[in-house]
Amino acid sequence: MVTHSSGNHAAALAWAAAATGRSAHIVMPSNAPVVKRCAVEGYGAKITLCEPTDEARARGASEVCAATGGALVHPSNDPQIIAGQGTVGLELVEQGMETWPAEGGLECIVVPIGGGGLTGGVAVAAKGLSGGSLTVVAAEPELADDACRSKALGAIQGHRDGKNPTTIADGLKTLLGSNTFPLIRDCVDDIITVSEADIAAATRLVWERMKLAIEPSAGVGVAAVMSPAFRSRHGDKKRVGVVLCGGNADLPKLLGILSTAAPAPSGCVLEEEQA
Amino acid sequence: MVTHSSGNHAAALAWAAAATGRSAHIVMPSNAPVVKRCAVEGYGAKITLCEPTDEARARGASEVCAATGGALVHPSNDPQIIAGQGTVGLELVEQGMETWPAEGGLECIVVPIGGGGLTGGVAVAAKGLSGGSLTVVAAEPELADDACRSKALGAIQGHRDGKNPTTIADGLKTLLGSNTFPLIRDCVDDIITVSEADIAAATRLVWERMKLAIEPSAGVGVAAVMSPAFRSRHGDKKRVGVVLCGGNADLPKLLGILSTAAPAPSGCVLEEEQA
Numbered sequence: 426m427v428t429h430s431s432g433n434h435a436a437a438l439a440w441a442a443a444a445t446g447r448s449a450h451i452v453m454p455s456n457a458p459v460v461k462r463c464a465v466e467g468y469g470a471k472i473t474l475c476e477p478t479d480e481a482r483a484r485g486a487s488e489v490c491a492a493t494g495g496a497l498v499h500p501s502n503d504p505q506i507i508a509g510q511g512t513v514g515l516e517l518v519e520q521g522m523e524t525w526p527a528e529g530g531l532e533c534i535v536v537p538i539g540g541g542g543l544t545g546g547v548a549v550a551a552k553g554l555s556g557g558s559l560t561v562v563a564a565e566p567e568l569a570d571d572a573c574r575s576k577a578l579g580a581i582q583g584h585r586d587g588k589n590p591t592t593i594a595d596g597l598k599t600l601l602g603s604n605t606f607p608l609i610r611d612c613v614d615d616i617i618t619v620s621e622a623d624i625a626a627a628t629r630l631v632w633e634r635m636k637l638a639i640e641p642s643a644g645v646g647v648a649a650v651m652s653p654a655f656r657s658r659h660g661d662k663k664r665v666g667v668v669l670c671g672g673n674a675d676l677p678k679l680l681g682i683l684s685t686a687a688p689a690p691s692g693c694v695l696e697e698e699q700a
Numbered sequence: 701m702v703t704h705s706s707g708n709h710a711a712a713l714a715w716a717a718a719a720t721g722r723s724a725h726i727v728m729p730s731n732a733p734v735v736k737r738c739a740v741e742g743y744g745a746k747i748t749l750c751e752p753t754d755e756a757r758a759r760g761a762s763e764v765c766a767a768t769g770g771a772l773v774h775p776s777n778d779p780q781i782i783a784g785q786g787t788v789g790l791e792l793v794e795q796g797m798e799t800w801p802a803e804g805g806l807e808c809i810v811v812p813i814g815g816g817g818l819t820g821g822v823a824v825a826a827k828g829l830s831g832g833s834l835t836v837v838a839a840e841p842e843l844a845d846d847a848c849r850s851k852a853l854g855a856i857q858g859h860r861d862g863k864n865p866t867t868i869a870d871g872l873k874t875l876l877g878s879n880t881f882p883l884i885r886d887c888v889d890d891i892i893t894v895s896e897a898d899i900a901a902a903t904r905l906v907w908e909r910m911k912l913a914i915e916p917s918a919g920v921g922v923a924a925v926m927s928p929a930f931r932s933r934h935g936d937k938k939r940v941g942v943v944l945c946g947g948n949a950d951l952p953k954l955l956g957i958l959s960t961a962a963p964a965p966s967g968c969v970l971e972e973e974q975a
Contacts, residue, residue, distance in 0.1 A: 460908055463963060629951070633735055636947030638913040672911030676904070680955035688738060 427495040428452070429475070429482035432461030433596060433671045434500035439470035450493055452485035454478075458595070458675030478589055479600060501540025502602030511546025517666045518554045525664055531559060533662040535655075537645040537670050538563040538572045538616065539597035541605030547668065548612035560662060563609065563616040564649030566592035566624060571600050572609060573616040581606050593682055594624055596642035596671055617655055619648040625686035627651060631669070632683065640674040641682065702770040703727070704750070704757035707736030708871060708946045709775035714745035725768055727760035729753075733870070733950030753864055754875060776815025777877030786821025792941045793829045800939055806834060808937040810930075812920040812945050813838040813847045813891065814872035816880030822943065823887035835937060838884065838891040839924030841867035841899060846875050847884060848891040856881050868957055869899055871917035871946055892930055894923040900961035902926060906944070907958065916957065918944040 426442050428434060429452035442449035449470035453462060454477035462472060475485035490497050499506065514534065521531030534551050538544040548561040565572050569590035574582040581601050584590055590598050601609060609616075619627075628644030631637050646667045649655055659665075701717050703709060704727035717724035724745035728737060729752035737747060750760035765772050774781065789809065796806030809826050813819040823836040840847050844865035849857040856876050859865055865873050876884060884891075894902075903919030906912050921942045924930055934940075 464908075632913045632949075632951070633739070636913045638907045638911045674908075676907065677955060677959040680951050680958075684952040684955065 426450070426498050427486055427490045427493065428498045428500055429486040430500040432457060432465070432673045434506070435461065435470070436464045436468060436673065438498055439465045439468035443469045448493075448495075450489045450495055452482055452489055454482060458673060458678065460675050461673045464673065499602070501542030501599055502604045503542070504604055507542045507546040507549075507604065507608070509546070510543040511550040513543065513668055514547035514550030515554065517547070517668070518551055518559070521664060521666055528664060530555075531664050531666045533560040533562060533659055533665045534668070535562045535564055535646045535650050535665060536668040537594070537597055537642055538565050538609070538613075539569075539642070540599035541572060541601045541609050543668070543670060544572075544613060545605045545608030548608055552612050560614050560659060561612060562649065562655070562659060563613050564646045565616055565618050566590070566594045566597055566645055567618045567620050568592040569594070569598050570618045573618050575601050575606060576609055576613065576616055579610065592624070592641075593621055594640075594642040594645050596640060596673075597645060615658060617649040617652055617658075619645060619652055622687065623648040623652065625682050626688075628679075629683045629686040629688070637669065638672050638674060639669050640671045640679070643669040643671050646670070701725070701773050702761055702765045702768065703773045703775055704761040705775040707732055707740070707948045709781070710745070711736065711739045711743060711948070713773055714740045714743035718744045723768075723770075725764045725770055727757055727764055729757060733948060733953065735950050736948045739948065774877070776817030776874055777879045778817070779879055782817045782821040782824075782879065782883070784821070785818040786825040788818065788943055789822035789825030790829065792822070792943070793826055793834070796939065796941055803939060805830075806939050806941045808835040808837060808934055808940045809943070810837045810839055810921045810925050810940060811943040812869070812872055812917055813840050813884070813888075814844075814917070815874035816847060816876045816884050818943070818945060819847075819888060820880045820883030823883055827887050835889050835934060836887060837924065837930070837934060838888050839921045840891055840893050841865070841869045841872055841920060842893045842895050843867040844869070844873050845893045848893050850876050850881060851884055851888065851891055854885065867899070867916075868896055869915075869917040869920050871915065871948075872920060890933060892924040892927055892933075894920060894927055897962065898923040898927065900957050901963075903954075904958045904961040904963070912944065913947050913949060914944050915946045915949040916954075918946050921945070 427450045428438050435451040439449045451470050452473045452475050455474045456477045475481040536544045536547050544563050551559045551561050569592045571582050624641050624644050627648035628641050631639050702725045703713050710726040714724045726745050727748045727750050730749045731752045750756040811819045811822050819838045826834045826836050844867045846857050899916050899919050902923035903916050906914050
């Protein structure tokens with residue numbers, strides 16, 4: 426089994442390969458967080474580093490496939506991966522029904538979007554299980570808003586100016602693919618983009634108040650729910666599920682980000698932390 | 701309601717006061733993490749700062765009680781607080797029974813110890829519910845091992861050389877009290893002390909692999925379970941519950957601690973993070 430991934434999919438594939446007695450080869454960008462590389466190696470996979478661009482990742486994976494005879498398992502555009510990631514939506518809908526049986530469960534699901542595999546799978550599951558009534562909102566960094574532009578223009582768009590995005594949400598830099606774009610186009614109701622400052626503040630809020638060590642990519646969904654855009658466009662939805670899509674945070678880098686992030690909106694000024 | 705606390709009890713009391721329409725006054729050491737102060741203020745409590753010693757905290761609380769007419773709710777030595785914290789043990793025992801019904805639930809509970817309120821309450825609950833068969837192990841920083849020495853000597857001991865401990869587990873610096881010591885003496889089977897390096901490594905492991913943003917005080921219990929002492933003295937116990945006793949981590953401070961902590965034991969060297 427071969428894939429290219431900056432982390433979460435790589436760790437999942439490495440784990441799945443080990444569990445089924447296969448070997449896994451992972452092509453990772455050279456700037457991937459060390460913690461992700463350690464997790465992948467800890468699960469027994471072999472890592473090949475490449476330049477941190479979509480093209481280099483795809484090329485590297487092809488080369489490893491040719492050299493090892495392994496099958497490519499794309500991190501987002503593979504239909505079976507999309508279906509597997511869609512089980513997140515299945516679980517969320519089921520949990521919503523258990524939590525609010527009288528009200529009919531969740532009204533809205535918010536999910537961060539990168540390559541669109543998780544979002545597409547969740548959207549298909551949520552729409553299918555709810556008869557189309559559940560609203561699905563994707564959340565994306567402003568600095569990597571290709572999915573938002575793709576949906577608006579009706580065709581897959583690349584990164585702005587063709588440049589690799591610099592967002593702290595490093596798991597959401599991937600572009601939509603041929604299989605994920607139609608799902609985003611047809612099953613996602615809205616895409617909300619959020620600033621780097623809002624991503625950092627939301628990530629910090631989840632760490633400090635929910636005690637969950639999420640990575641900034643997961644904070645993107647929380648930032649979207651807290652945004653004025655969500656309030657004005659979906660403020661009538663009271664039962665909202667948010668997918669926290671990963672926790673492979675590079676601690677030193679992340680703590681640097683969070684220590685300058687806006688504090689939780691409690692009226693308390695954190696000036697001492699910025700000294 | 702008045703108390704002195706470096707954080708977790710303060711936040712709980714502030715929340716409880718707000719929920720019941722009372723006002724809360726919290727005496728906090730001047731070096732308490734800003735994140736804890738913010739949480740407490742966010743819940744509507746009024747903070748009075750004091751010197752970071754047990755004596756100054758107790759004196760400050762007495763003064764605030766006199767000035768406000770409020771009742772002191774001690775963070776660890778109050779019987780009702782001990783009983784309330786003991787519900788953690790109740791929940792753990794119940795979850796153990798649900799998880800391993802055929803095997804009879806948990807065999808051992810490990811809980812970090814500071815003032816002994818949480819540990820005493822959990823120990824009483826665990827012993828009472830299991831007919832005495834469940835083993836209760838307290839976990840303590842080597843640098844603040846007053847409970848370990850108190851239990852060994854049969855009387856409450858102060859800090860070594862009378863000095864305020866410098867452990868990173870800042871929630872475990874409190875000494876045992878008149879109500880908690882008898883519970884630790886009679887209902888806790890063993891106390892294991894752990895080094896600062898082991899606390900940091902365990903905290904990092906929980907953050908990176910369990911994705912839980914615990915504070916170092918909570919890492920003390922995990923460090924104890926992973927210690928050679930636990931293996932040699934309690935290695936026959938397979939169903940072990942560990943209390944993660946708090947997540948009020950001061951993020952910038954944790955940066956320094958965790959970035960130099962030993963990585964998860966996966967064989968992968970994290971030298972890049974230390975650069």
